[in-house]
Amino acid sequence: MAVKLSTGYVRASGYAHKVRRVLFALARKKVEPKEIIRASAELNQRIFEEFQRLNVSKEDVVRITVDFRIKDGSIVWDYDSLRIEVYRKGEEERLAKAMEEVEERERELEEKIKAIEEVALNLKKLTDELIERIEELKQEHTSLKLRAEE
Incomplete structure (x- = not known):
């Protein structure tokens, strides 16, 4: 490769x-x-x-x-x-434009990465919350079963 x-x-x-x-x-x-x-x-x-x-x-x-x-x-x-x-040294204007383009793309990439990181954090929070609610439901279900067996 x-x-x-x-x-x-x-x-x-x-x-x-x-x-x-x-x-x-x-x-x-x-x-x-x-x-x-x-x-x-x-x-x-x-x-x-x-x-x-x-x-x-x-x-x-x-x-x-x-x-x-x-x-x-x-x-x-x-x-x-x-x-x-x-x-060439005399072509600095051309280089400056190219460097601006590179810097702009880097800024855009950083912004997109930041947005994706925020989504990932939100997904993690939601996942944790779902797991917590599932555990609560399991506990409620288990306690209901135990009461029904009494």
Whole structure:
């Protein structure tokens, strides 16, 4: 099964650290930490080569995505899926719009999660109340049976 690594928006100067952090988050408990370090170093070298080919400067903002899979305890990169979006320093307006869109989607997601959590809490309260009433009915029924037997 393929997993997608996505750095989100990051300055080109900080991509290597971000790749390593994201990979640790995705592969933790699935492979050994030294394998994550090895695989992130391998990917970062490939990204660096692509940066040189694309003339990416350290001030540019990038978003990197690539698929990988875990095979026999090793991380195997699908380099054909490697995508590097580059936002040149002079394109800050375009990046600002993209960042606004990301932030708006995150806010919407947080609001939806909060609403679902409220529904879950209400359901739990109702469930507890139903269980309590069922227990009361059982007790009443049991006491009625006992009285009838007297």
